[in-house]
Amino acid sequence: MNKTVCELFAGVGGFRCGLNHIHSSDEIKEKDKNWKTVWFSQWEPADKKTQWAHDCYVYNFGTCLDNDGNDTTNINIEEVDKTKLPDFSLLVGGFPCQDYSVASSLATSKGLEGKKGVLWWSIRETLEVKKPPFVLLENVDRLLKSPASQRGRDFGIILACFRDEGYTVEWRVINAAEYGYQQRRRRTFIFAYKNELKYAKDVINRINYIEQYGDEMHRQSAAKMILKEGFFARTFPVNDVDNKKIKIEKLPSGIGELSESFSFGFENSGVMIDGVIYTVKTVPNYHGKQITLGDVMDQGDVDEKYFIPEEKLYYTYPDITHSDESMGKLPKEQRQTWQYLKGAKKLPRKAKNGHEYVFSEGAIPMIDAEDKPARTMLTSEGSFSRTTHIVKDKKTGRIRLLTPTEAERIQGFPTNHTKYALVSGEKIEMPVNKRRFMMGNALVVNLIEQMEPLLDEIVCRE
Template identity: 30%
Template sequence: MGDFNLTPQQPANGFTVLELFCGGGLGAIGFKAAGYDIVKALDFDKNAVKAYRHNFGQYVEQADINEIEIDSLPDTDVIFGGPPCQDFSVAGKGAGADGERGKLVWRYLEIIERKQPKAFVFENVKGLITKRHRPTFDALIEKFNEIGYEIEWKALSAWDYGVAQKRERVFIVGIRKDLRFTFEFPKPLEGDYQTRVLRDVIGDLPDVSSYYYRHPRNYDRRGVFGIDEVSPTVRTVNRPMPPGYPGHPKDAHLQNHTDRHYWMPKSEYTYGQANRVQSLDKPSNTIPAHHNSGQPIHPTEAPRRFTVRECLRIQSAPDSYVLPDDISLSAQYRIVGNGIASRVAWYIGRALADQLRFKSKA
């Protein structure tokens, strides 16, 4: 219990990383476990930066990439991260790369062009390769080529890589042309391909409501709290923490998994296409960034949404990753839902490091 981890630590690989649009660090979990040294991470969102700092330390900075001096950024072997997906999936507006936020994509290109890392990894929503956005996507690939990178891209499903979630994302990997090779996407390891289901990743977590009743003294009595309220502070008394109390080292898996860490609809759901009760014997639908519509619903405790810890596990983040309780529940969900599935980042990071080591002709 409490040592869930799908990103085993690899030895240091000697490569440095600048992480842009780092979010709360779910992708960083994978890259660090793959052996990289992340020297700088940036994001615009203050809650995401707070979560990242809480888990990884001070090298993260809250900054607007449009404002930052490119020369002030460190030179690294790899640049990791893709601009927020809203740029390309502006619902119904079709603004795409011309939208206000779409400028970030061109700014990202400018940073790569100036910094000339050996490689970059860009992750984005699958909407990027749909018919409507395909011209933008092709233009982007063309630009990457022009600034000196050999490009390979692929739409990957997290479920193919040992994650209990049908999450499809587009990954673009660019290798600087003087290294004279093209990235090859990794094949799933033995036993990873479409095998992991919800039971494997959340099956050992206690039922949240019964947990509350077993330890009522440890909790503020307010029960489930409003989505934008900061969760009430857990009241501790001056005595050693009993096992079974979130924060006890043995019970890392209970952090972010209490009756204050899930969203319950105010009225009955209409269980449509979007609000689907999940099955323990299948992977989850995509974990989204918003809390209140289009939710995968807990298989046995409907109508509640998955707790934040359950969402983290479905995103393949280890129990050692914790979201601080002074971040509102809606922001916690957003951080987890916007993240890159940690194990997918781990796979790509490992493959990239191996190829940079053994294929580079420079």
């Protein structure tokens, strides 16, 4: 089977970089051949004037045409005629996750019913029309628990869509730092494959599905698959787990019934075969080198614009980590400092019913530790936000924000991958805030790179 790829919700090409082990812009022409991308889609409705992510992708890799010779890579995926897409063996994508993101509380998320969540149906339509043999998707870890009012419903719908299209599905929540990489970023990965494939038949035979799916032998087979022999087990090893801890559940036959009533506690690892779910909580088994934030930071001169003025850092002594405004607000200039933003707080609040209370928030470290992996990077990186990284410059010891190249390396991208975009045929330098946004929205490329050798083996065997 040829190694051809369709990359949906492509961003700036994280899956493409990982699949082809691209570590620098100089390697693109040489390495961007192992897995051939035949079509991709990237459209951001929030970008009214310039589609920065798409144009950055095109600058690095060029564009792709559909079967009619048209470039449809930068229109709303819901409007794309899927019958016009070239055939491919692997569908990949980090489908939009705003409804499940750690940037907003799970309790207020709308899940698959939300504005961005409905884009799942474009993936399902692609499965129905193109019937790709293999699928590899990425989303936030909260996908497994969404929505708060009916935990597990959304992931159950996704699994049911795969079931109805004849796929077996494996999943794993992977924290990149727990396998030695440079960011504490926890994401759900989904690997699905058509049931008629050799690989799928091997998997199904391992599980040895029988009608009484709760028997002990069946449970042992499922454990072996999830812990030792499955796709994620072989690429990201985990510790053994007592077979009795494996949870088994059968999906309702209809999507409508599932949407109305299904709720289930999915664990971070599992497999779904013929609509039967096997899931268990696993713990990574990794004892190798740990890449840290310090390892990916710039070593030389850094532009002055990234350094934080002293008056923006502290409003009082550097060792003060708490502020108490329960009796009155601090002056505006004190509140607009990083010390205040990242410090512990007590603030008076009033509920909608008129109830008054004091809101408390704990302190977080002002300066990010260089000897640990970076915290999860969000799309707000670099803005005046509590989640923004602040580091001590390697050369001068002064305090500053991350540079775009550091943000790229935290995600495992080649240095300066997002520096340029091809806008209306012209090479344009991307704004710094957009470069950071792209990285906050991306995946850890290293994880795809680690999966690729086994993907290669599986696909080439068909």
